[in-house]
Amino acid sequence: MEVWADLACAWAYVGRRRLEQARLGEDVEIVWRPYVIDPMAPVPSEPLEEELRDPVAEGALRALHPAPPPAEGRLEDGDRPRGAVWRANTFDAHRVVALAYGRGGAALQDAVVERILRAHFVEGSDIGDRATLVALAAEAGLDGMAEALDRGDGADEVRSELLRGKAEGVATSPTFAVGDTMVSGAQPAEVLADLxxxxxxxxxxxxxxxxxRQAEALLDARDPLGALWILRPLLADHGDDPAVRLLAARAYFGSAQLGRARETLESLLxxxxGDHYARFLLGRTLERANRLAEALPHLRLAAAMSPVPDHVDAxxxxxxxLADRLTV
Structure with missing residues (x-):
């Protein structure tokens, strides 16, 4: 089972508890994957404003960690679940989680996830702070994170996994996936067992x-830069393949890298x-570059070969x- 979750998502913490209640058995490996709810979260972290908190999620967290009865008539502040108090960028925390799986498998990864979630939601720790993450990872049995984070370890893996999740339709935290089936949200234990x-x-x-397929899905989701990231190994090893080159050209065009799009399409043609779509895309690329006279013959050929509305309209x-220019 893959669990796509943001470590700053209260429902991810609730979902983890419900996974425990589901008692899936030792033959089910649970692997945590990254999801980012707030990609604009600052570095360093900022105090989380009260209006940004989710009262329903906070209530669910308190149900998991009820306050103990007061000792000698008073309750220490540290004994009460605090909820999240930091607006934290979780990219480095996801790196630590990914590295935990690579170094110690699912058991170590889950221990690290639990420690980070508890620190964020129960202890009010700043999980966007590297020193805090290093200490939390060590408490969970994962050492060497200070050097790993400084080297950039895990960064490419997390970026790739974030894009894979987006391409596969992950759209909320948490999302639980087994095979090609997904359920979203902190589902009851029986739903997870049925999954x-x-x-x-x-x-x-x-x-x-x-x-x-992932690159195509990202282009459909209007993420051309993400598509180019996914295409990197294909461009390195299969850069002459027409399907790869056409996808790259679409991504260059979508990200306004018009020079690269033109060069790629010209070499492909x-x-x-006879590739009418490549011809059409080259015409559109030249049009966007305001090279209308050069775009015209390509668009005429594309419309003649495949008179679909997009080709004819372009x-x-x-x-x-061009007629308006001549009139002026």
Missing amino acids: VRHAAPRRELPDEVRWL ERTP LDRVENR
């Missing part, structure tokens, strides 16, 4: 096919001049803009 029993097995695909638009 394990009835989930459809994941269809195994070669890495190259999986990366292509030298080999496959051709009409460029012809009208």
Whole structure:
């Protein structure tokens, strides 16, 4: 089971407790994956304003950690669950969690996740602070995090996993996935147990096919830079493949890297001049670069080969803009 969760998400902490209640058995490996609710969270962390807190989530946390009865008539502040008090950037915390799995497997990773969640939601610790993360990881049995964080270990892995989750449709924290089946939110224990029993097995695909599909999904989600990140190994090892080059060109175009898009499309059309979509995209690239006269023949060919609305509309638009220039 993969659990996609933000370590600053109260429902992730609640969801972890419900996983324990589900009693899935030792044959189920639970792996924590990154999700970021607040990508603009600052570094260093800032105090969390009261209006940004989720009262329903705070109530669920207090149900997990009820305050003990007062000793000698008074309750120490440290004995009361505090809830989150920091608006923390969790990228480094996700790196620590990823490194924990790589070094010690699911058991160590889960111990690190539990320690970070408890520190954030029960103890009011700042999990965006590296020194705090290093200490928490060591308490959970994971040493060497100060040097690892300074080296940048885990950063690429977390970025790739964040993009994979986005491409696969993860849209909330927590999301529980087994095979190709997902459920979102801090589901009751019986729902999580049913997920394990009835989930459809994941269809195994070669890495190259999986990366292509993820890049396509990210382009559909209007994340061209994320698509380019996913395409890196394919461009390195299969850069001459027409499907890879066309996806890269789409990502360059979507991220306004018009020079790279043009060069990629021109080289692609030298080999496959009959590719009407590549022809159309080259015309659009030249149009966006305000090179209308150069765009026109490509758009005419694209519209002739495949007179779909997008192709015809782009051709009409460029012809009208050129006509307006001549009139002026």
